[in-house]
Amino acid sequence: MKITLAQLNYYIGDFEGNLKKILNAVRRARDLGSDLVVFSELSICGYPPLDLLEREEFITTCNRYIERISESIDSKIGVLVGGPEFNKQKEGKLLFNSVFFLLDGKVQQVFRKSLLPTYDIFDEYRYFEPNREFTVLEYKGKRLAITICEDLWDEQPFESEFSRSRLYTTNPLEELTGYNPDVIINLAASPFAHRKMEVKQSIFTGKAARYGLPVLYCNQVGAQTELIFEGGSLAINSTGDVIKRLAFFQEDFMLFDLDELARETPIPAEGEIPDRISMVADGLICGIRDYFGKMKFRSATLGLSGGIDSAVTLALAAEALGPENMHVLLLPSQYSSSHSIEDSVRLAKNLGVRYDILPIESVFNRFRDTLQLLFGELPEDITEENIQARIRSTLLMALSNKFGNILLNTSNKSETAVGYGTLYGDMSGGLSVLGDVYKTDVYLLAKYFNREKEVIPENIITKPPSAELKPDQKDTDSLPPYDELDGILEAYIEKQLPAEKVAAMGFDKNLVGRIIGMVNQNEYKRYQSPPILRVSSKAFGVGRRLPLVAKY
């Protein structure tokens, strides 16, 4: 049996567009003599549709488009396509998360998701009733165990220490293998997380080896607002070796002969997944590109400060959108050092990006004049620093409003974590590019961009980080060195360790307490942050929900 995996980039709710992609892939698979073509989870509408699933017209439209696909399917090629399905029982959630098997002009059989992830960024039990009945697909003499994403994740490799591997009380594969299937097929929408690529692969190879069955895994690819799906669909033989991996961060399409799979040469277990930082770079570029592409935006702007965060953001955006679609501003104040401007100009020229220089001092002085009535002779403090950040944001948004360039936010995860950022100032933007990238990784990204030639001027990488909002300011005036800070943050945020365990990793106890306090006290700021491209297993945003009003 010849099975095609079609790894596509869907646009949520764009039924005509998704239909066209699906039908093209079916046509191509048929031309190659494929017996079956497999798409990803909820492919008809794109994943995750979130509360669009609560709208009746959205579900009936999904159903209508499933029918439109089935109408174009003859008896030669079967199709497995994902979509929401009405739950016809009188009790339980209104929907199932289902896979429709199409053949010969109609829906022949439906398979439903049993394990509904409801943690981190996942909210599936908000919408779906879990499946409790199991069967296999019998087709052309083979038995296919059809599963949907989490169905293979009955054992979870969570990063947090306070978690358990067995979140569910059912195990779909134990049920399905009772029917003696010939292959496990998994339609997925599994998002990217940079330290989980090998773990993710081991889930599939582990299942294959355990049950002695080949696994064909078809993942969604492309970004949906903050969530980036890396693709990387897999064909695994029955001994648990990876035979083939589809492309990362782009659409791909591949045919496998099920009966030949055992004879194919596996790819080496190591060395085939690109290194972590290049995956992060590719993921972020994909995230920017799809945000703009799907929103029908073309051009972007950002403020180049002379620091490394805005430099790396610009390098990523220029690659995603093309340098000709970037128009950046340099917004120096009286506290900006001359090298900040020189470095920024050099960066813009290296990348071939249009830049303009708008000094903010005169607006800043006028703000001070206006506030004189209220402030009198009070000394300057963080108020005046924030005014500068907000003037910059207002100028960038003016460019955005006038010309349609979307403002990219340049804050990194380390400063977002401890609340070093000005609301409505440098925390502004339509999309946060680096909000899930710790400062130490921002440096690695800079080096990655410079791997062949200088893109980011060396001085931007080597000079001590500074917000330049008051004279001679340095980040280390009030923060520990970034490798220390990031170590504490990752232990607290990703691994969810309590303070004592973080300190036990070798950090100063008082420092740990202070940093954790800063993280907790700044939930209110992050609540108003732009969507953050997610590249880790625990990003700020929808996957992390903490009360703003709470005593920790």
Place this chain on the structure above:
Amino acid sequence: MKITLAQLNYYIGDFEGNLKKILNAVRRARDLGSDLVVFSELSICGYPPLDLLEREEFITTCNRYIERISESIDSKIGVLVGGPEFNKQKEGKLLFNSVFFLLDGKVQQVFRKSLLPTYDIFDEYRYFEPNREFTVLEYKGKRLAITICEDLWDEQPFESEFSRSRLYTTNPLEELTGYNPDVIINLAASPFAHRKMEVKQSIFTGKAARYGLPVLYCNQVGAQTELIFEGGSLAINSTGDVIKRLAFFQEDFMLFDLDELARETPIPAEGEIPDRISMVADGLICGIRDYFGKMKFRSATLGLSGGIDSAVTLALAAEALGPENMHVLLLPSQYSSSHSIEDSVRLAKNLGVRYDILPIESVFNRFRDTLQLLFGELPEDITEENIQARIRSTLLMALSNKFGNILLNTSNKSETAVGYGTLYGDMSGGLSVLGDVYKTDVYLLAKYFNREKEVIPENIITKPPSAELKPDQKDTDSLPPYDELDGILEAYIEKQLPAEKVAAMGFDKNLVGRIIGMVNQNEYKRYQSPPILRVSSKAFGVGRRLPLVAKY
């Protein structure tokens, strides 16, 4: 048996504070000869703790404080207190949402929540495993059916048309009544929604009548960031009549003799729930007061535009925080009408609130000078309107930063819905007071404040609404009259009707299409909005999750 309902306002994570409140109530109940005192759902930590439940130290602290309560309990009075409990099974979620029965120095018995709401603002299946085993509490010769909030909501009265009453496949009361209980006790954390007060009550009276059992319902009271819990705990006799209701929006405490309940005179079914608008006003005041009180903030600011939204926000805030804790700014531009300033001054004087007038024209002109380099001779457009809004926000935030006054956002639900607001401008603030109140209800709130004497100057209520960001601007230049707009919005947002059904209610089809399009296109703006005090069954914010990048 004498049972006390203790309706308290908890502070999430403030274990010492919550413990003190609980122990005080136990002492008081014991002094009155009570046999049992009932607190609300997750009372030990406050509801909803959200992802704090994913931190091991949070759960062990909850457990330690439950033990501290139990240690102080003798054999004379039992206590029912809510808290998270470790699930000792190897499979399933790590926690149960439980009620601990304390007596004689220790935890005697534990009851677990069976129905876990996972919709709208609720995410309980994110954390908790549902209970599947049922038993009653036998205590002093009575059998008590212990339930937790949603356990009584097996039949849901959802406002949305695309929903079903039976979300769950189990029915705890059917199970529990098999044990012949004498009373149903419900520990709840049930948030306020202004059109649902009667419906909510009917759930409890309906259960009482159906099973012929008294119902004692103890709700949490007070606000937790955006969620407002109205309290209003109930004692209902076995024929389904309300005997007593505890206070709305404040702590309350009441003892009931279970054996006397049948002889008590019911309160009238009508007329006892205050009218809708006064409930909304009280809810919002409670929301502001608790946000500030729990955050340890004392004072607030906002921009008075001369319009009705900022006027009503100020009236609410002055009542919540005291006029002496308000310091507002009038920020006129060249487009502001003279009556806007006069009306605002009069309002501030009526309320006894400090105000200052800071004209923004000179800062605005300097922004224009600075942008001349980029904009040249391009005509003015929305860019310049937004600059004005952002100058105002920067001045208000400067006052906030310098003096610690928290900026209150004054946007209403109608404009938030259609995206009439400037990001980082008038959409700024630490808390949105009216973001869940349609404009037509803002007018009713204004009239409510004027019910005895003029608080809000009549001219603010009667003049046509205008953003005053360009000459002679009126809201109706680009929007339909607010009663029409709000009718469409409520049908689309609260009732989740598709466009055709909204139009079928009597609205112009093209207008409906245009308004729905505006709602959908502005998800990106609302993503960055401050937390919005929730007073309806479907507020913007955590309870409404839509993809930003999607084609509707």
